[in-house]
Amino acid sequence: DAGVIQSPRHEVTEMGQEVTLRCKPISGHDYLFWYRQTMMRGLELLIYFNNNVPIDDSGMPEDRFSAKMPNASFSTLKIQPSEPRDSAVYFCASSPDTDTQYFGPGTRLTVL
Amino acid sequence: GQNIDQPTEMTATEGAIVQINCTYQTSGFNGLFWYQQHAGEAPTFLSYNVLDGLEEKGRFSSFLSRSKGYSYLLLKELQMKDSASYLCAVRDRGDSWGKLQFGAGTQVVVTP
Numbered sequence: 384d385a386g387v388i389q390s391p392r393h394e395v396t397e398m399g400q401e402v403t404l405r406c407k408p409i410s411g412h413d414y415l416f417w418y419r420q421t422m423m424r425g426l427e428l429l430i431y432f433n434n435n436v437p438i439d440d441s442g443m444p445e446d447r448f449s450a451k452m453p454n455a456s457f458s459t460l461k462i463q464p465s466e467p468r469d470s471a472v473y474f475c476a477s478s479p480d481t482d483t484q485y486f487g488p489g490t491r492l493t494v495l
Numbered sequence: 496g497q498n499i500d501q502p503t504e505m506t507a508t509e510g511a512i513v514q515i516n517c518t519y520q521t522s523g524f525n526g527l528f529w530y531q532q533h534a535g536e537a538p539t540f541l542s543y544n545v546l547d548g549l550e551e552k553g554r555f556s557s558f559l560s561r562s563k564g565y566s567y568l569l570l571k572e573l574q575m576k577d578s579a580s581y582l583c584a585v586r587d588r589g590d591s592w593g594k595l596q597f598g599a600g601t602q603v604v605v606t607p
Contacts, residue, residue, distance in 0.1 A: 414593055426538070426582065426597040439594055474537055481586075481593040482526070486537035 387487030389475050395493045401463040404490045407456055408477030416476040416484060417450055417460050426474075432458065465494045499598035501583050506604045507573055515568045515581050515601045523588030528595060529557050529568045530582040538582060541568070570603070578605045 388407040396402055408415045416431040430440040435452045443450070447466070452458040462469055470493050476484040498520040507513040519527070526545045530538040542550055544559035544566060556569040570577055580600040587596070 416593065425599045428594055428596075431593045433593070438592075441594075478593070482528075482543050483540050484595075486539065488537055 387475055387477050387485055389473075389487040389490050391490060392488060393491045393493075395495065396465055397495050398466055399464045400494075401461065402465045402469075402492060402494075404460040404473050404475075404492070406458045406460070406475030406487060408458070408475070409485055410456070412477035412479050412485070414478040414481055414484075415452060415458050416474075416478070417458070418474040418476065418486075419471045420474060420489075421471045429460070462492075465492075467494045470494050499583055499585055499596060501581075501598045501601045503599070504602040504604065506606060508606055509573055509575060511573050513570045513573060513603060515570070515583075515603070517566045517568070517583035517598060519564050519566075519583070519585045519598075521564070521585055521587045524561055524564075524585070525588040526586040527557075527559055527566050528584040528586070529566075530584065530597075531579050532582060532600065533579045541581075573605050575605050575607070578603060 390405045413434050417429040418426055419429055420426045429442045430450045431438055432452045448462055450460045472489045472491050474486050474489045476486040478484045501517045505513055528543050529541040531541050532538040542557035544557050547559055547561055549558045554571045559566045580602050582600045583598040584595040
């Protein structure tokens with residue numbers, strides 16, 4: 384299995400631009416998670432889905448952030464408009480249950 | 496939510512043993528996890544404890560005491576490749592099933 388796939392791996396954009404991060408979970412995994420990691424705040428859960436349905440989005444920082452999972456093999460995390468404080472590494476993870484999460488390689492986002 | 500406390504950094508010699516402590520406060524404990532994260536890479540799952548006691552997996556062991564709100568990760572026969580950040584994460588019974596709260600991580604430096 385290829386593992387969790389994320390794209391792009393690196394993204395540099397300017398403040399105010401829309402950013403879309405993409406994730407393909409491991410086939411057969413029913414759970415998909417979006418995390419953000421910064422030096423200041425560590426690793427934080429933003430939102431997670433079960434069978435394509437959002438279960439907990441309490442970690443989504445504000446209305447500028449939105450996530451979708453249109454089918455079992457694809458999810459997006461969108462930031463519109465982006466701000467410099469959104470600069471972080473964004474990880475997608477998937478899981479067959481909720482005990483073992485498999486992380487993707489991450490997207491390093493820089494907002495100038 | 497949870498307060499999760501772990502040391503910032505530990506240094507040990509190749510071949511030695513290192514114990515990384517994690518203390519937590521939670522209103523309803525429902526599992527403790529350890530993840531390893533090498534610099535610039537994604538976290539990878541190491542262990543999961545939900546009952547008191549020691550779980551052993553090769554050179555790595557994890558211990559849990561629910562009454563004390565305490566866990567440790569024991570790394571034996573240290574190798575240079577064990578240099579990484581080790582993240583303690585807790586699941587609270589009051590949270591949605593997939594929600595993990597991560598500690599800030601302990602950076603382990605293995606020296607020759």
